[in-house]
Every structure is written in structure tokens, then in C-alpha cells.
Amino acid sequence: MIDPFKNILILDLARYHIMKVMQNKDLVKTELPLAKGFLEAYLKSVPEPVIPLKTYAMGLLVRVNMFLGNQEQAEKLMGEAKALDPYFSRASGVPILLLFDPPEKISHHYFSFFSPF
Secondary structure: OOOOOOOOHHHHHHHHHHHHHHHHHHHHHHHHHHHHHHHHHHHHOOOOOHHHHHHHHHHHHHHHHHHHOOHHHHHHHHHHHHHHHOOOOOOOOOOOOHHHHOOOOOOOOOOOOOOOO
């Protein structure tokens, strides 16, 4: 059974397809519809994503729609994202969930700053 609390992994799949396009612009018509599908699936996932990650995904979806020529849809989505969080992340990397833990929660998550990317 799939753990519903691992829905953030869907964002990694979307980013994978977006990064493929960044490396080869000829793949726009094949990879971006896949990325769009994963982003839409993430936004509909249960439990509902926390606001910062939801708006981050919406921001990625805005870029995908713009590349696919859906300007009206992209502008509408950008308005919705800004209404939820005017300062949402526009970075290429997915913000880690550790950022959204309450201050009193002790995290036992290990990660290294020596990763190559």
C-alpha cells in the first residue's frame, strides 16, 4: 500500500520531467504534459499539501503552462498561488518538509551539505 504522507515524491517526478526539458528543449511536447499531470496529481493528493508546497507546485505548473502556450491558464494559476502565499518559492528545488515543522519538534532527519548538486 502507498503511504499517503509520501505524496511529496510526486513533485520529484514532475521535476524530473521538467529537468529533462531544461537539458533538451526538443522534449517540450513529450515531457511537459507528463510533468503537468504529476503536478496536478500532487495538488489533488491527500492529505492536502501544506500551503508553501502547494504554492510551489502551482508555481511550477504556471511555468509548464507558459511553455505549453496556455497563457490564460498560467495567469489564472499565478493569481491563485499569489493569493495563497504572495512570497511562495520560485526556486527549482523542492523545499524540504523539515522547514514546516513546528519549532518545538525535534527532527531526527539527517542530510549532508556535501551533496554535489
